[in-house]
Amino acid sequence: MNPELSTAAPADLNLYLFVAAVLFVSGIVCMATKRNGIGVLMGVELVLNGANLNFIAFGRFTKLGIDGHVLSLFVIVLAAAEAAIALAIALNFYNNHLSIDVDRADSLSG
Amino acid sequence: MTPVLAASSILELLQQYLSPNAAYLLAAVLHAALxxxxxxxxxxxxxxxxxxVAGRIQDRLGPTRVGGKFGWLQTLADGIKLIQKEDLCPEAADRMLFRMSPYLVFVASFAAFLVLPWADGWIAQNLDIGLFFMLAIMSLEVMGVILAGYSSGSKWALFGGMREAAQVVSYEIPMAICALVPVTAAGTLSLMDLGRIQSGPFLNWMIFHDPFCFIAFFVYFVVATASVKRAPFDLAEAESELVAGFHTEYSGIRWSYFFMAEYASMFAVSGVATALFLGGWNTGLGLEETVLAGWREAGGPWYLLANLLGAKVFITKGCLLVFVQMWVRWTLPRLRIDQVMTTCLKYLLPISCALFLGVAIWPLAVFKLTGRSTLVNSLKVMGTDIGRPMSERSFVPGVPQARHAGPVEAQATPVAPAPQGTDRAGAELRVPAAPTLVPAAADKVSSS
Amino acid sequence: MNWLAQQLDNLAWMAHGGAVYVFAAMAIVCALAVVFTHNVVRMAFWLILCLAATAGLFFSLNADFVGAAQLLIYVGGTLVLLIFGVMLTASGPFLQMRTKPGEMVLGGVVGLALLGLLLSSALAVRWGERSPVLASEVVGAGFNPVAEGNTTRELGLKFLGASSRDLKTGRGELSAGYLLPFEIVSVHLLVVLIGAAYLARTKRRKQPADSSGDSRSAALSA
Known part of the structure; x- marks a missing residue:
């Protein structure tokens, strides 16, 4: 690869921070407004991705370096684990209530 | 010598005429186009x-008329017919997803070709993580199939998509583990480096490296056949049960995207098998270190010729494996879906885990028993060594070396920790590792 | 000819920088589409594109390994799992559960406020001044695996507590590394595997009323 091209930063840190913030907020709004349990899960994935993007961007532009990559790998793995458990819970919920609407999970409310 | 023939890569050729940036862009476009x-x-x-193949196996002739004696142009004629067909979308379908999913499959299948090593230095994008990228991209294809099945609004398609999801997600695991077996033995994820390691006589191929790699090749091939949903694992499109499975509702050009992607994926997984186990572009006759090395040194048209030969060998090996997949398809009956899942989860997955464990222990065991890092003594045949240890071969991954290197290749060389003699920390790391632990890895470091 | 070469050179620069902006725009648009779509499967489709675009951004940041891991684990694994979940839990062919407009507006307002807060605080910091050690020093000349995205060996060393820079300079005080967290995560994954299998295993569905149970047993006996 042309060294001139590969080492030059194509965009600055702020662009990545901006994208990460939008992903994060989209995820939060998704979690708050979706009534479908799996939709809520997708919101969580978006939030985690926003965080990941920040890790990688800071790893590239600051001294964090390769540690950022390691941290985001951990985040990806834990997100997969979280998705598996949450999906199992969703299936269980569906088995019991014949619906995936999280607003109907109110057995514990007084 | 004309500059066209003197360059060792497209990028190098273009750099003689254009500015670095423009050459880089144009080379990228040309790579993608090729x-x-x-x-x-x-x-x-x-x-x-x-x-x-189907015809011959069933004692028929197959296509014979279109385009001359062997029906060469049959596919082209079919393609023209498919393009002319109406682009149908069923009433019950989710229109956007129905239209998008063929492209998803097509793009995923195409992107896998970016990291296939055609010859020494000939690769569209030489990634350090080539194999990992390949596995990742190939796992995207299933997404398109599931979405196609779901969005068709048809029960047959939905069943096909569900089966595909269950099957591919299960088979991905043994596939990745089997692919890791030769990677563990060789110590690199880059498909280009894997090809370079296997140069020389065919005993240097990873499949003959140790018994675990040998078994892993066959397990990988079975799993790869399943993961590109070929018979006997083509449950996603089981004609006898599901009409046509996930692409029941598709017709015309969109259907042909699925079809093209399937055949291209067959070559992609075969290409990975070739690069991992069967020596990549190397002929296996020991030509690489005697004849072809000289050609590469000579540069220019000789270099081009050596690489063309390599590409030819690579494609031939891949096509042979594709042929075996077809042979299997028209010979074996289809499994039931529960048999497919049982085969994967109860047999192939434990086998591949055992293979992975075995290949990790192998160098230690060999070293303990024989005092050498390989089982076979080096034999001089036709000027090349057979069974030479990984660390003494002409190419060692992770160690930068001078070669007839175009810029693309220079990028290929992973600039890995190559501690020099003056390097204190490196020396400390090296000394305890060399005699006892993982001899191959230790030799690799010390040979720099 | 010269003019053409100049144009091509400009185009190359634009393509190089532009790819990042394309990925960034794609990630943002697809993330918003996830929020505003009601059909779950379409949400999953937009999420795929969003995560793939994020992987593209990772590649642009020279994080090849993480980008590929993102594609393999997220898009190839987690999302297939999600769609599987959608298929197993959907009661209609194309399930839609509408959010009340009021909730959507409230969520949007809170979200916008949060976005404003995040952006104003993140962009207010001059990162270049706060942390003067920027990429130029971290990815030094000559010994530069990270700069080309060849992070595999670097990551492996990091897990062992070393880094190639330590090896190079000989200042090698090896840190603790990430082996222990790695082990914890792997045990955690095993626990999750067992837990998910336990939770999701087939159970007798709770019958809404006695009559349906009767009809079911009648159907079975018939």
């Missing part, structure tokens, strides 16, 4: 071949 060309042409040939 790969796309192969991606488009290969399925045409494979579909014709499949018909011929």
């Amino acid at each position: 790969v796309l060309g192969f991606f488009g042409v290969a399925p045409l040939i494979y579909i014709w071949l499949e018909r011929k």
Whole structure:
């Protein structure tokens, strides 16, 4: 690869921070407004991705370096684990209530 | 010597005429175009071949008329027919997803070709993580199939999509583990480096490296056949049960995208098998270190010739594996879906885990028992060594070396920790590792 | 000819920088589409594109390994799992559960406020001044695996507590590394595997009323 091209930063840190913030907020709004349990899960994935993007961007532009990559790998793995458990819970919920609407999970409310 | 023949890569050629940036961009476009060309042409040939193979196995002739004696142009004629067909979308379908999913499959299948090593230094994008990228991209294809099945609004398609999801997600695991077996033995994820390691006589191929790699090749091939949903694992499109499975509702050009992607993926997994186990572009006759090395040194048209030969060898090996997949398809009956899952989860997955464990222990065991890092003594045959230890071969991954290197290759060389003699920390790390632990890895470091 | 070469050079620069902006725009648009779509499967489709675009951004940041891991684990694994979940839990062919407009507006307002807060605080910091050690020093000349995205060996060393820079300079005080967290995560994954299998295993569905149970047993006996 042309060294001139590969080492030059194509965009600055702020662009990545901006994208990460939008992903994060989209995820939060998704979690708050979706009534479908799996939709809520997708919101969580978006939030985690926003965080990941920040890790990688800071790893590239600051001294964090390769540690950022390691941290985001951990985040990806834990997100997969979280998705598996949450999906199992969703299936269980569906088995019991014949619906995936999280607003109907109110057995514990007084 | 004309500059066209003197360059060792497209990038190097273009750099003689253009500014670095423009050359880089144009080289990237040309690489993509070349790969796309192969991606488009290969399925045409494979579909014709499949018909011929099916015909012969069933004691028929297959296509005979279109385009001369052997029906060469049958696929092309079919393609023209498919393009002319109406682009149908069922009433019950989710229109956007229905239209998008063929492209998803097509793009995923195409992107896998970016990291296939055609010859020494000939690769569209030489990534350090080539194999990992390949596995990742190939796992995207299932997404398109599931979405196609779901969005068709048809029960047959939905069942096909569900089966595909269950099958591919399960088979991905043994596939990745089996692919890791030769990677563990060789110590690199880059498909280009894997090819370079296996140069020389065919005993240097990873499949003959140790018994675990040998078994892993066959397990990988079975799993790869399943992961590109070929018979006997083509439950996603089981004609006898599901009409046509996930693409029941598709017709015309969109249907042909699925078809092209399937045949291209067949070559992609075969290409990975070739690069991992069967020596990549190396002839296996020991030519690499005697004849071809000289050609590479000579540069210019000789270099081009050596690489053309390499590409030819690579494609031939890949096509042979594709042929075996067709042979299997027209010979074996289809499994039931529960048998497919049982085969994967109860047999192939434990086997591949055991293989992975075995290949990790192998160098230690060999070193303990024989005092050498390989089982076979080096034999001089035709000027090359057979069974030479990984660390003494002409190419060692992770160690930068001078070669007839174009810029693309220079990028290929992973600039890995190559501690020099003056390097204190490196020396400390090296000394305890060399005699006892993982001899191959230790030799690799010390040989720099 | 010269003019053409100049144009091509400009185009190359634009393509190089532009790819990042394309990925960034794609990630943002697809993330918003996830929020505003009601059909779950379409949400999953937009999420795929969003995560793939994020992987593209990772590649642009020279994080090849993480980008590929993102594609393999997220898009190839987690999302297939999600769609599987959608298929197993959907009661209609194309399930839609509408959010009340009021909730959507409230969520949007809170979200916008949060976005404003995040952006104003993140962009207010001059990162270049706060942390003067920027990429130029971290990815030094000559010994530069990270700069080309060849992070595999670097990551492996990091897990062992070393880094190639330590090896190079000989200042090698090896840190603790990430082996222990790695082990914890792997045990955690095993626990999750067992837990998910336990939770999701087939159970007798709770019958809404006695009559349906009767009809079911009648159907079985018939």
